[in-house]
Amino acid sequence: MKIDRRRGVTVGGLWYEGTGPVLDSYRGRLSSRRGRHAGKWAINRDPRDCHEVYFEDPERPGLRHVLSWNGLPPGDDVPAFSDARVHEVLRAAARSGLKPHDDGKLPSVWLKLMAARTPVRA
DSSP, X not given: OOBXXXXXXXXXXXXXEOSTTXXXXXXXXXXXXXXXXXXXXXXXXXXXXXXXXXXXXXXXTTOEEEEXXXXXXSSSOOOOOOHHHHHHHHHXXXXXXXXXXXXXXHHHHHHHHHHHHSOOXX
16 A cells, blocks of 8 residues: 555545655655565554544654544544444445545535434424
8 A cells, every 4th residue: 555645545445644744755655564464554543533543654663643534624623433433424425426525525425414314403
């Protein structure tokens, strides 16, 4: 898996990017890892919280950089979401014919899907 020059890394159907030049020297390259994970970058995550993943820097073992989800809206008031919720939203979007062109559009898809499922009383 190469690190995309523009979007960063993809994990579980979402794109993640670090702030600053965290991934710059690795973009467009395969990891030098060998064995079962040959060519893959070491990225850790918590399946209960998809806001961020952790990129293990191959040049400084033990150092992990936080990569934030590209679709996060500005501000700190973002509801928690897990792998299960991400998969549900991506499947529902596909079934509904919604095709977000980037992760920044996913929150609005999410809201449309939730609004369709949740009746509001006046």
